[in-house]
Amino acid sequence: MARVQMDRSGEMEVFVRVVREGGFSAAARTLDLTPSAVSKLVARLEARLGARLLTRTTRALTLTDEGRGYLQAAERALRALDDADQAVGSGTVRGRLVINASVPFGTHVLAPALPAFLARHPDLTIDLSLTDDVVNLLAQKADLAFRVGTLPDSALVARKLGQSRRVICAAPDYLARHGTPRTPADLAQHNCLGFNFRRSRVGWPFREDGREVEVQVAGTLLVNNGETLRQMALAGIGLARLSHWHVVDAIGRGDLVPVLEAYNPGDLETVNAVYVGGGQVPRRVRAFIDHMVDVVAAAPLFVGG
Incomplete structure (x- = not known):
């Protein structure tokens, strides 16, 4: 032997x-x-x-x-050794938890939720990366990702955290200079900011005369993440269509103003936690997902977790 x-x-x-x-x-x-x-x-x-x-x-x-x-x-x-230790351990969450999240969700929802979780689990180290790119969890060696929007077909396991409607908004300064759009057709005369990556919809959807229509928009700025888009809208560059949870504070302060709400189709953007399936899910992954489920459930801006 x-x-x-x-x-x-x-x-x-x-x-x-x-x-x-x-x-x-x-x-x-x-x-x-x-x-x-x-x-x-x-x-x-x-x-x-x-x-x-x-x-x-x-x-x-x-x-x-x-x-x-x-x-x-x-x-x-x-990682297998760590999982084996945790599977038979005393219930302590330990090890290294590698997380990927979109920039807006990571900045405004996930990061504020970290201190309480780390205080409860002092033996855990969290490795957090924020990007609006859809990363390959295996290639990036990530345990867990939080993704906003429609999920592509994959072998990953997804757990839905919640949903939020979208809203078109602009800074008061922009509206003072360019006017407030009254109908979706008015957007042809406005600077509509967007994303430089492929999305499930090219245009902006509206409900008009009882049916849903999609309006093609254009603008002078395309970015790769929602947080930058929010900052550019706050700076008065143009109109942006973002998740309500992402801009509600700015709207409450009067820094952003919703427009075309009468035509809002009410479409919902889903937030999911995704991880690699198969075998025993590490305790650190399960614990953090459960924590974020509670965080999102307690936020009135999200529905239907």
């Missing part, structure tokens, strides 16, 4: 940390080890595997082909 090697997971963790932190010294600081100790552990790992994992220069560390393959396998193994 092969000899049991008791220290393999420790070597894996050190190697993964070196790659994540970009060097031996940075990894040593996070592991409370000396740089020489980290270097020796990586060298011992390479000797055991019989392969060079890292190419070292005075300026940088570069993964070899063998190193890239081992990194992916090591991250999967460490």
Whole structure:
């Protein structure tokens, strides 16, 4: 029978940390080890595997082909070990939770919900990235993502948190200079700000004379995330169509003014938590989803979780 090697997971963790932190010294600081100790552990790992994992220069560390393959396998193994510990643990939520969210939802809903969750789970580290791009959870090594809008078909598991209607709005200064649109047709004379990525609808929908119509709009600015679009509307550049939860505070302060509400079709934008299915869902993922379900349910701007 092969000899049991008791220290393999420790070597894996050190190697993964070196790659994540970009060097031996940075990894040593996070592991409370000396740089020489980290270097020796990586060298011992390479000797055991019989392969060079890292190419070292005075300026940088570069993964070899063998190193890239081992990194992916090591991250999967460490995550499985963490999941196994949590599956039989005392109920403590621990480890590293990698989250991806859209910029608006992450800024206005998710981030304010983090302090209370971290206070309840001090053994957990959250790694949060905000982008309106739809990321590949496996490629980005993310545990969980929060996505707003229609979900593409995929193997991911989705849990609906809530829905919110959309609203067209503009700054009072813009409306003072260009007038307030009274009908959807008036938008042809207005600067309608939009997104530079593909959406399920190209135009803006309205309900007019009892039927839904879609009006093609155009403007001088396209952006890649809703938060920038909101900021540009606040700056008086033009009209923007955004989720109600995203602009309700600005509307309440009078910084933005809703327009064409009589033609609002009432379409709802859904917020979902998505994660990779199959097997045991890690306790840290389940706990954070449950936390966000409660956060969204308590917000009057969302409906139908």
